[in-house]
Amino acid sequence: MTTIDLQPIGKRVDVPAGTNLLDACQQAGVELVAICGGAGVCGTCRVRLLKGQLSDFSLTEMEELTDAERAAGIRQACQVEVLSDIVIEIPPESLSATQRLSIEGREADFEWERSVIQCFDIETVPATLTDLRPDTTRVLDALRTNGGPFDLPLPTPYKFAFDSEAVKSLAGILRGNDWKARVVIRHTDEIVAFLPPKTPVFGLAVDIGTTKVAAYLVDMASGETVAKTGAMNPQIAYGEDIISRIRYINDHPADGLKTLQGRIIETLNSLIEELGKEAKVKREQIVEAAIVGNTAMHHIFAGLPVKQLGDSPYMATVGEALSIKGRDLGLKLAAGGTIYLPPNIAGFVGADHVAMLVGAGLHNVNETIVALDIGTNTELSLFHNGRHWTCSCPSGPAFEGAHIEDGMRAAPGAVERVRIEGDEVKIHTIGNVDAVGICGSGILDAIAECQKAGLLTPKGAFTGTHPRLRGNGTAAEFVLVPASRSKTGRDVRMTRKDVNEIQLAKGAVRAGAEALLDVAGIKAEQLEQVILAGAFGTYLDLDSAIAVGMLPRTEQTRYQQIGNAAGMGARRMLVSVEQREIAERIAREVEFVELAKHPSFTKIYSQALLLA
């Protein structure tokens, strides 16, 4: 048997060597587009081989694929046989159903005083032999008369930096618009764009997750989101988690970083194009971006070295906020467009956590609050008595469906809700289609329901009897969906090992929270709010999460699931100077707690592993 790892879905399937790849995908419950039904002529089932061995190129592939495509590992799934364990990347256009993206979040009203971007419509007079002021001087003189970004009188001599790429358009804009122009000013001192008068300007907010990317197009004047979209992070093909991507980069010193950076920028550029089309916004109108991600995503995006991030003590090289011209990274903003990257706190508490806190309005907090970003890596912040602690714990990829026997990401066909009612097991899948596998929120439910039904001990061993429970000891497993009703024709199960994987993951989250409470010297009951952010934190069933002991125990009314708060934070920082200052103050003032150095962490962690 060989194992096929299908990315970015995260579904694995074992098939006999020699199986046709299109068939194997179907057995895994992953539907590729295959218009011609496997005849090899439509080219819609294209995939990319990342690792392992397939049969030689078929004659059809020699005809249908270019040399460059073949060199890049592109194959037509219907044409090839699987010869070894392989990893396959399925491009979005080859996938008939798309994965659930995480672009929604609670939209909090917010107002701001100081805009990152300000526009001024100016008017000057045509050049004549008696008025030979250069175009830039005309612009400054016109700004002077209306005060520009300042209250009159202007500071003297007031000084603007002209972005060297943006200024190339000035001559044409003035002469093409009757000597009128819209002047776009960043932070009161840099002129970053010239546009025809009254042209609205926009900004791009992005949350680059290890798995998913969420992108928003925002009106810079109103702060309103005019379009949003998402995509999978294409870097998954080079490693599911951060550490394996860093390893890939270390193993490919010549071009590894450039490759991973290039893939994410390519994805962002397609998202920009998609957003622009939807909102009818041109590239030259997108004058600013705010992009957040964990420290590794941040460093790779900016092309910063990551080696020190992968070795103990896991150091960020850049903590401070960065402003980068879009052109320096090949990001298709306006010619003079700038990217703001908020600060990172540490190697495993990045700008996305800062953005989450900004998005949730967690600054100057007087209440006692814990806020969690649950993912492959979970970041937690605790506010108490005017202080702010943060820590990071390696919750691992189990919540993403990895390391789970029948696990998969939150894509169509994933079991996401489970209820055990007597002998009956009710499930709900994403997209309401036949079950393919189980995702994080589904398995959390399954464990909680088994507990309630008396089928699991606190240590995670199956016990008791149930029609769906079979096998004994470590070989015990609970069948969620029998083969007859699944899409793959195989049982969708939860094994003893799966339960233990989830214990490790939820234990890490709980231990992080308990350690912070311990550092602050308080008890869980004192928590006035428990805030869950991020996709998994939003889709999980709160009852189940509390039942399995993932979250500290306090009154349920104190819990809040707020969705993609990092995306909200990115949008706030995109438009508002104050929100950037808040982010920078958070990073400067937070106290980072290194769990590995916490004296009683081992004890806390072993307690947290229990299902209780």
Place this chain on the structure above:
Amino acid sequence: MTTIDLQPIGKRVDVPAGTNLLDACQQAGVELVAICGGAGVCGTCRVRLLKGQLSDFSLTEMEELTDAERAAGIRQACQVEVLSDIVIEIPPESLSATQRLSIEGREADFEWERSVIQCFDIETVPATLTDLRPDTTRVLDALRTNGGPFDLPLPTPYKFAFDSEAVKSLAGILRGNDWKARVVIRHTDEIVAFLPPKTPVFGLAVDIGTTKVAAYLVDMASGETVAKTGAMNPQIAYGEDIISRIRYINDHPADGLKTLQGRIIETLNSLIEELGKEAKVKREQIVEAAIVGNTAMHHIFAGLPVKQLGDSPYMATVGEALSIKGRDLGLKLAAGGTIYLPPNIAGFVGADHVAMLVGAGLHNVNETIVALDIGTNTELSLFHNGRHWTCSCPSGPAFEGAHIEDGMRAAPGAVERVRIEGDEVKIHTIGNVDAVGICGSGILDAIAECQKAGLLTPKGAFTGTHPRLRGNGTAAEFVLVPASRSKTGRDVRMTRKDVNEIQLAKGAVRAGAEALLDVAGIKAEQLEQVILAGAFGTYLDLDSAIAVGMLPRTEQTRYQQIGNAAGMGARRMLVSVEQREIAERIAREVEFVELAKHPSFTKIYSQALLLA
């Protein structure tokens, strides 16, 4: 007969169609390297065909030249016959004698308080589990302890921008140097480089002339020039003067600007390499540049549109000073290196004139001074009573040897001094070799000497008799070097038409000066100083220039020839914040005088044309 125009020398020669190109160059007195003596095997006589028709590629050329070279118009001069009027570019490596460059200038002592670039050697502690501050935070904390670029106490929160390319090197520098580093700060607020501790840093100052480029490598701490070099401006191949280069760009809207910009940047990059080798300075040590040029050179270098510069009223689009990252232009500075471009005053009074004034220390002037930059275009400044006027006059390329029958640029073999002693005519050539042609300073001498000998009327007609004077009326000409003693085997002459060309050129300069005097309401006698800058202004014979009436008449002791003051100004602005502020103040406060609008300019100009 066909005309061969040899660039960048500026020498023209007429030869019968079918002449071998290497022979034709020899007839023109231009010596190509031709190691194999024309056998076609050494490839040292390579030239580039810019315009016109040559014979087909020979078999030798098909072997010796690559496809790309042939496509780019590269030929081996010994292998081809001239079939039509042609323009040929001779690369420096094919030329056996190099042209005189203009990199010297009076080195004025100068001191400054505020450096553009400041270096701080910092030391931090290794990262541990109890100290996980990101690298950038360590740098800021270390700067905080020694005050960095500020007097203690530091402004709070003090804020630096990290250049996004420079910061990529920080992780490696800290870990490779025992957690020590040199932090390079620009203007107190931007960190532009990290280097091993105590590494000295340098800057590049460049004067891009229409014809020649001068480049200097400067120690940023001391302001000392550690190496200097020069080159021809390769854009000559696309037009000898500014207007024809703008026309080339207008005629090639797709890539004309990119081509000309690319050629000058390519040249600057070789000069950087040359300077670096000479001074043993690496690219990453060159953290700043100050680059000056006339408005057209400035705009082309920065990739700014030039169309409006070529059409009346000849407008600069950028007046204000610009800071551009070297990487935005492909200039090979340190990763975070920045280029400062001083302000332009108008379409024909550019940053090079501002740099000349800065280099000559002409600011806050209380004396009455006129300063001239004589060239294809001549810029003049007049200081009087605390005011400052400037104007530009189109003196044309005659001083560069263009439009002169036997004219050439100031290259070896050019007659640069002429003395008529009775029947005898004494000449001196550049490089002290046999005469090839005559350059600007030579022809100015020849006219002045003919005047003195009574052979020229004030209107520029030949009169009287002399063994060297032949022909009558408009066909009259004066033989400076008879064929028997010239390198070309032909007479080197000055024709009646040549005299008129020089009258037009010197008349423009004189008229500009007179118009400024008129605007200021003063007489030439009131001038306390007359300052001549630039190559031609330096090499010309002052007596001759006054004799032909090119300069306003005042006591000769009041004249000063100061060499490449623009280069000196660039070096000052490279290192000193105050000098940049002076440049920006000059551009803001100067009063531009448009000669075409001056009420009595026609009268002034017709008077100025006379040889008197």
